[in-house]
Amino acid sequence: MADADIITEHSKAVPVPGWLAKLCGVFAGIGGITLLALMLMTVASVTLRGVIGKPIPGDYEMVELGSAIAIFCFLPWCQVNGGNVLVDFFTQKSSARTNHLLEAIGDLIYLLIAALLLWRMYHGATEMRSYAEQTMVLRIPVWYSFIAIIPAMALLVATCTATMIGHIRMARV
Secondary structure (H helix, E strand, C coil), X not given: CHHHHHHHHHCCCCCCCHHHHHHHHHHHHHHHHHHHXXXXXXXXXXXXXXXXXXXXXXXXXXXXXXXXXHHHHHHHHHHHCCCCCCCCCCCCCCCHXXXXXXXXXXXXXXXXHHHHHHHHHHHHHHHHHHHCCECCCCCCEHHHHHHHHHHHHHHHHHHHHHHHHHHHHHHHC
C-alpha cells in the first residue's frame, strides 16, 4: 500500500490557470467525440460488410485521419492532469522538491519536443495543402486533419509551459 501512496504522491498534477485546464478539457471532448464517431462508423462498416457485403467506402482512411485528430486532442488533457507515464523507480524516496525539479526538466524536454512537432506539422500541413494531397478512396484533402491537430499541438506547448512553471513553483515551497 505504501508504494501506491508514493506513486500517487509523485504523479500529482500541478496547478495551472483555470482557462487552460478548461481548454484542455474542450480539446479532450473533441477527441472523445471523434473517437466515438470512428467507433460508430467502424461498427456500421463491419455490420454492412457482414450483412450486404459492402462496407462504408473509405472507412480505413477515415479511421486514419480521425485517430490522428483524437490522439493529438488528448495530449494536452493528459499533460494538464499529470497523466503521462512516470517511471519513478529511482526517485521513489526522493524529496518532493527533487521530484518537482525532475518533473520540471521532463516538462521542459516535452515542451521542446512539442514545439518542434508544432513547427514541423505546420510546414507539413502547408506542403500537403499546396500539393493537394488527398486520401485515395474519398479524396479528402489530408491537410484538413491539421485544422484540429495544429491547435491541439499549440495547446500542448502552452500546457507544457504551464506545468513546467507549476513544478518549478512547487519545488520552491
